[in-house]
Amino acid sequence: MNSxxxxxxxxxxxxxxAAILAVxxxxxxxxxxxxxxxxxxxxxxxxxxxxxxxxxxxxEDEKIYEGLFTGxxxxxxxxxxxxxxxEDFESYKISTSGNYAGIGAKTSIDSEDYSIYIVSxxxxxxxxxxxxxxxDKIIKVDGTVVGYDNYSDAxxxxxxxxxxxxxxxxxxxxxxxxxxxxxxxVDVPTVGGTVLDNNIGYIxxxxxxxxxxDQYKSVYENLRKKGITSLIIDLRNNPGGLLDIVxxxxxxxxxxxxxxxxxxxxxxxxxxxxxxGEIDIPLVVLVNENSASASELLTAAxxxxxxxxxxxxxxxxxxVVQTTFxxxxxxxxKLTTSKYYTPNGVCIDGVGIAPDIEADNPSDYEYTTLSSDxxxxxxxxxxxxxxxxxxxxx
Numbered sequence: 001m002n003s004x005x006x007x008x009x010x011x012x013x014x015x016x017x018a019a020i021l022a023v024x025x026x027x028x029x030x031x032x033x034x035x036x037x038x039x040x041x042x043x044x045x046x047x048x049x050x051x052x053x054x055x056x057x058x059x060e061d062e063k064i065y066e067g068l069f070t071g072x073x074x075x076x077x078x079x080x081x082x083x084x085x086x087e088d089f090e091s092y093k094i095s096t097s098g099n100y101a102g103i104g105a106k107t108s109i110d111s112e113d114y115s116i117y118i119v120s121x122x123x124x125x126x127x128x129x130x131x132x133x134x135x136d137k138i139i140k141v142d143g144t145v146v147g148y149d150n151y152s153d154a155x156x157x158x159x160x161x162x163x164x165x166x167x168x169x170x171x172x173x174x175x176x177x178x179x180x181x182x183x184x185x186v187d188v189p190t191v192g193g194t195v196l197d198n199n200i201g202y203i204x205x206x207x208x209x210x211x212x213x214d215q216y217k218s219v220y221e222n223l224r225k226k227g228i229t230s231l232i233i234d235l236r237n238n239p240g241g242l243l244d245i246v247x248x249x250x251x252x253x254x255x256x257x258x259x260x261x262x263x264x265x266x267x268x269x270x271x272x273x274x275x276x277g278e279i280d281i282p283l284v285v286l287v288n289e290n291s292a293s294a295s296e297l298l299t300a301a302x303x304x305x306x307x308x309x310x311x312x313x314x315x316x317x318x319x320v321v322q323t324t325f326x327x328x329x330x331x332x333x334k335l336t337t338s339k340y341y342t343p344n345g346v347c348i349d350g351v352g353i354a355p356d357i358e359a360d361n362p363s364d365y366e367y368t369t370l371s372s373d374x375x376x377x378x379x380x381x382x383x384x385x386x387x388x389x390x391x392x393x394x
Contacts, residue, residue: 044068069331078336080322086330091152094159096242098209102159103127103166104186106369107138114148115139115171122189123372130181132170139176140169159183187211192375193219200392201228204375205249208241208294213248219373220252230282230392234375236312236384237367240293243321243340247272250298253279254305260297262321262338270338274301283308284388287355292316299353300342310355311388319349359387 052059069083084092094100104125105118116138121128138146138154146154158166165182190212193203201223205216223231240246250259251274261271285299285308296315302308323337339347361383368376379385 073333073335078320080318080320081333081335084324084332084334089326089330089332091155092324092332096209098188098190098207098211100159100186100188101162101183102186103130103132103181103183105132106371107155109148109151110137116146116148116151116154120369120371122186123374125186126181126184130179132168132179132181133172135172137171138168139171140167142167143169187215189215189370189372191215191219192370192373193223194375194377195223195226195228196232196377196379196389198389198393199227199229200389201226201231202234202375202377203231204234204370205238205295206370207238208245208249210242210245212241213245215373216249217252228281230284231279232284232286232385232388232392233308234286234385235291235295235299236286236288237290238292238295239290240295240297240318243272243294243297246294246298250301251275252277253283253298254301254307257305258343259301260340260342262340264338278307282392284391285310286384286388287312287315287353288361288384289313289316289352293318296348296353297340297342300346300348303353303356304343309357309391310353311357311359311391312355312384313358313360314354315348315352317348317350317352319347319351357387357391359384 048064051064066083066085073081073083104122105127106120106122107116108119109115110117118127118132118134118136118138120134121132140146141154141157144154144157146157158168160166160183162183162185165180168179168181170177170179188209188211190206190209191203193201196202201220203216203219203223205212247259254274255278256274256276259272259274261269263269283302285302287295287299287310291299291312292315296318299310299315303310319340320336321338321340322334325333325335327333339349341347365381368378377385379389
C-alpha cells in the first residue's frame with residue numbers, strides 16, 4: 001500500500017468521524033433546543049454549585065435534600081401523597097396508632113397570644129390525674145419556654161417514656177404554677193357514646209385509628225345493654241383513617257356483601273366483603289362537608305345497602321387510598337395507590353356523598369370533641385342532630 005493510498009484512507013476515516021460528530025451535535029442540539037430535554041442531574045448540580053458559591057450564608061445539605069424529596073412528591077402527585085421526614089414519620093405512626101406514651105391531653109394554639117393551651121384532658125389520663133384542666137396554658141416544658149414558634153418541639157418534649165416525669169409550667173387565669181406529670185400509656189378516645197331520650201343511642205366516631213374498632217365495639221355493646229332501640233352514628237368532621245378498621249365496623253353494620261372495592265392504575269381490583277350479621281335497629285348517620293375518606297366509605301356502604309338514612313350535608317369527596325412505604329433512613333413515602341368504589345360501583349372522589357335528608361348547622365357552630373368514651377350532645381342547638389332525632393322518633 002503506497003503512501004497516497006494510506007493518506008486517502010486516513011482522510012476518509014477522519015471525514016467519517018467528523019460526519020458522526022456533526023450528526024451527534026445536531027441530534028443533541030435538537031433534543032435540547034427543540035424537544036427541550038434537560039439533564040436534570042446536571043441542572044441540580046449547577047443550582048447546588050451556584051448556591052454554594054454565591055449564597056451569602058452557609059447551606060444545610062440535609063435541608064436541601066429534604067426539600068428536594070418533598071417537592072418531588074408534592075409537585076408530581078396529588079394533594080394526598082407526600083414525603084414524610086424521619087421526625088414527622090414518628091409522629092405520623094403515633095397518630096394512626098391512637099396509642100402513645102405521654103400525658104393524655106389535647107392541645108392547640110391560642111389565636112390571640114399564640115400560647116399553647118389544653119383543649120381537653122382524657123379521662124383518667126396522667127394530665128387529668130395531675131389536676132390539669134381545659135383552658136390551662138402551658139408556658140414551659142422542663143424549664144424551656146414554649147409557644148407557637150416551637151409547638152412541634154413542645155409536643156415532642158411532652159411525650160416520652162412511660163413512667164418518666166415532666167414538669168409543666170402552667171398559667172391558669174392569673175395564677176402560674178408548676179405541675180409534675182408522670183407519663184403513661186395513653187389510648188386516644190376516638191369513639192364515644194350516650195343514650196338520648198326515647199332510647200336513642202348516639203355514637204360519635206372522630207377517626208379510624210388502630211384503637212377505634214375495639215372502642216366502637218365496647219361503646220356499642222354498652223349502649224345495647226342499656227336498651228337502645230335505634231342508633232345515630234355521628235361522622236361529622238371525621239377525616240378518615242385506616243381502611244381495615246373502618247371495614248371491621250362496616251362489617252358489623254351492613255348485611256353480607258361488598259363493603260367496598262379498590263382499583264389500582266393497572267385495573268387490579270381488591271374487594272372487601274362483609275360477612276353474615278348486621279345491625280337490627282333503625283340507623284341514622286350524620287355527615288357534613290368535613291366527613292372524608294374512611295368516614296365516606298362507611299357512609300356509602302350504609303347508604304348503598306339501604307341499612308341506614310344519611311342526614312346532614314354533602315361529604316368531602318375523597319375516594320382514593322394511600323399506602324405508606326417506609327424508607328431505609330426512617331423516613332417514608334405516603335402515596336395514592338388506588339381509588340375505592342362504593343358497593344354500587346361509584347367512585348366518590350371529588351364528588352362526595354349526598355345525604356338522604358339535607359340539614360345544616362351555622363358555619364360558626366362549635367362541635368364537641370371527645371375526652372372519654374362518653375359523648376356530649378347538644379340537642380338544643382345542633383340542627384343536624386335534632387333532625388336525626390326527629391326522624392327516628394317518627
